[in-house]
Amino acid sequence: MAGFKQLLYYTFRVLHMIVNNIMAIPAFTVWIILLSPLRKLQPSLYWQIERILFKAILSFVVMWTNSGGYKIIESGDDLATLHDKRVLLLVNHQSTADIPCVMSALLPKSNVIGQIMWIMDYILIYTNFGWVAFLHGDFFIQQGKEYRDSQLDLLKRHLLDVYLPTDKRWIVLFPEGGFLYKRRPRSQAFAEKNGHPVLNNVALPRIGAMNTIIDTLSGPAQKSADEPSRKLEWVVDMTLGYPKGEALDMPGICIGWWSPRNIHIHYRAYPIADIPVTCDAQQQWLYDRYTEKEALLEHFYLHHEFPDMSLQEKRNLPMMNQREVPFDRVWFLIAYAFYAVSAYVFWIYIYYPMWSLISSLVSYIF
Template identity: 40%
Template sequence: MMGLRLIRPYFPSIYWKIEGHMYHWLLAMVSMWSWTAGYDIIESGDEPSTCMGSRTLVLANHQSTADVPMLMTAWNPRRGVLCNLMWIMDRVFKFTNFGIVSVLHEDFFIQAGKTKREQSLEELRAHIHKFYVPLGRQFIVLFPEGGFLHKRREISHRFAEKNNLPKLEYVSLPRAGAMKVIMDEVGPQMCDAASSSKAENNKGIENNNRKTHKMLLETTVGECIDWILDVTIAYPDRIPLHLTDIVCGFRKPCNTHIHYRLYPSTEVPTDAEGMTQWLYDRFIEKDKMLEEFYRTGQFPSNVPYVKRRVRQDNLQYMILHLFFLASTYIQYRMLCYLVCWFF
């Protein structure tokens, strides 16, 4: 992927197309770790394919270092997802072995802590317009709790006491700052405003040149968030997997359950207080859902409960291994050639 950077200034569209595929391939290798260790994924709830082709904000609960790899595993078989998403993750992940890949993909690294919060939100605002929108990313993945559950639970309880909110046991109360920035910049109200502005500015053009006007309006299509995908991750016996389990297979094979709920973005209030309360309501519901799941083994649902086991493609894994082995060998030979040339 580093070599591709050379063609980026001259052929950006080709670069990002190739980069997207290679990014998916690398995440597929991560998904293989959990798959071969026997950590299967069971999906339930709404079908995420409904929001395919539309910009979608993904909200997920955060329990451990395994959350991101498990989402990668769940979405690997779905075409067009992993190559078209942007992760919002803690800045510490920038300095891991996966960090360089995320940097090249233009994922966003947010800084934790009160002192850096406002600065991080402003950087996210700029990042959305610099990369998320121009690159045509469809999915933006956010963990609103701002940290792992075991670190956040006590803080969440204290905050709940001060603000007359329920104490949550299976999730923590979320922070709405990042979601507010995202919805302010690419929410449905921004599409309406952009369309109205273009319609007003091009009123004369509509009468004289309908074709040109149509092209101008089409530039706003797909630029704004259409869906909110609420993701609830439940690990067996309330004991989350960890990255070391996935990489080394320390834990016995088990099933991780992922429940989806889809909301049209127009349901989210646009004011700060209303949006925060909407997000609180989702996580209060999520807490009740997890309580019932750990008690009954099923998430509550208003429709017939259907479980879908995620199936991976072993042929894909084999082809990707052959590709990366061949790529490594070619790079090794090129390095040897350069060393011999100069020395």
């Protein structure tokens, strides 16, 4: 009986996820199309609305995480003063579950999730989330040595043509360039050959994207006193830890396959003035951060929480007590109702008429 109930539970979550996607993603797309004239006439107003629509649709992903019993526990620097700043967020990459975990951590933080720019593998553009991310203005990067220089040039153009004009603030970057289980063997071989630390809990990070972002966004802080800063202001190092080092995956989170557990996140923030200027010095700085991540995760896997570092070294922001990241159910219900009503209205006035027209044309032709 328990197995049958569990099967029903998985089935319900899968069906609910399918309904969510069918309901929300086309509705988001239609809203973006309907609002497109406003993008030309009043771009600032358009992007304010788009941020709300984007935050609302990401709350669905956070709901799948929270309702499955996967709680996010955060510690380290308190980022409350950075919500409206231009921030580069560096995250260690273990699996597809990292994405909903980062979303869950950032959703309650004011407008951060609405003004965020993700840097993700180009293959994700062919997924449901990838389509939404494309419309939002995220950047899709292609891996491989043969693409490296051209991709970094495209990233620079994207920052200048999309990130700044649309007034996005936070940038999410996974510097390891792939999942840990894929990158670790090559990373360790490279470290042994070149005299770098041999890491087990993280892979050696790549510097290209970070260097491009810092160089591109190192111009004048602002054009006028009334405009927001155009310069990158902070780099936040986010260390993500799964119990026992057993990374989950996004499909498993969505259907509730994994048993409920706490997933821990630790923040450490650095003002941009603390980041070296040259590429070689930035690479060493980034290696140092990932060596620290290695030690943090080693402690976490042994003690099931990140160490209290408040008395060990100077921090640039006040530190928070370890706490669970809240899930705003009221906001989610509003977002859910909005997309449900939008889907119903669009079905009556857009989807069904278009479907009827296409069916008639196909019948006429064939």
